[in-house]
Amino acid sequence: MKVESIVLGSIGTNCYIVTNEETKECFAVDMAECPQEYVNYIKNNGLEMKALFLTHGHFDHIMGIDDFLKAFPVPVYAGEDELPVIEDDRLNVSSMYGPKYAFHGAQPVRDGQVIECAGIEVDVLQTPGHTVGGCCYYLPKEHRLFSGDTLFCASIGRTDLPTGSSSQLVRSVQEKIMTLPDDTKIYPGHMEETSVQFEKEHNPFI
Incomplete structure (x- = not known):
């Protein structure tokens, strides 16, 4: 398996390509605006796109979905409780930063669900x-x-935007991420990669 990050959009979002190197099938994680570089990478490397997974609905992670789907008409997955955020330009804060944007059509996924994608x-x-x-x-x-x-590496996400909660965020990190194996490599939405072990030792928020 190979993970490639292409940084897109006005806020420098890490948009990932996860590839099964045996089959050349792949899936995407998050899609910021201006994804042509991303599309070109898929096509130039002869990859077969299977799905797009959204970590959350903020504009800098969804603005490129329409252009992405024109190139690759695949399922888009997002948390079932996140659909209202993705579908509302106020909640996804696109209206605060530029052109309003909302996406309708994501397929809901739930906590604990297991999806096989690209093998x-x-x-x-x-x-x-x-x-x-x-x-x-x-x-x-x-x-x-x-x-x-x-x-993030030695940090956590902001919680001052609509639907955010600092207590929930800390609990999520402690209960869902810090319980994973120490050698788990973490690919965040912005900035550099990290690991569970590094965050246990260096993250002041958890």
Whole structure:
């Protein structure tokens, strides 16, 4: 398995490509605006896109969905409690930062659900706090986690935007992420990669 990050959009969102190197099937995690570089990478490497997983509904993680789906008409997955955020330009805060945007059509996933995509097992971890229905996606065989804006390297996501809750966020990190194996590699929504062990030792918020 290979994980590639392409940084897109005005806030520098990590948009991931997770590839099964044996089959060249892949899936995406989050999609910021101006995804042409992302689309080109998929096509130039002969990959077959199977799905898009959304960690949460803030504008900088969803603004490129329409253009992405024009190139790859695949299912879009998001936490069941996050759909109202994705579908409302006020809750996804796109109206605060620029053009209003909302996406309708995401398929809801729930905490504990297991999805096989591109031959890779993806476990859904509901991690509310940054938003009401945010999710992390854990690959148990590979010990890889896509944390969105729930957890960053030595930090956590902000909670001052609509539907945010600092107490929920800390609880989500402690109960859902810090209980994973120490060698779990974490791919956040912004900035550099980290690991469960590093966060246990260096994150002042948990």
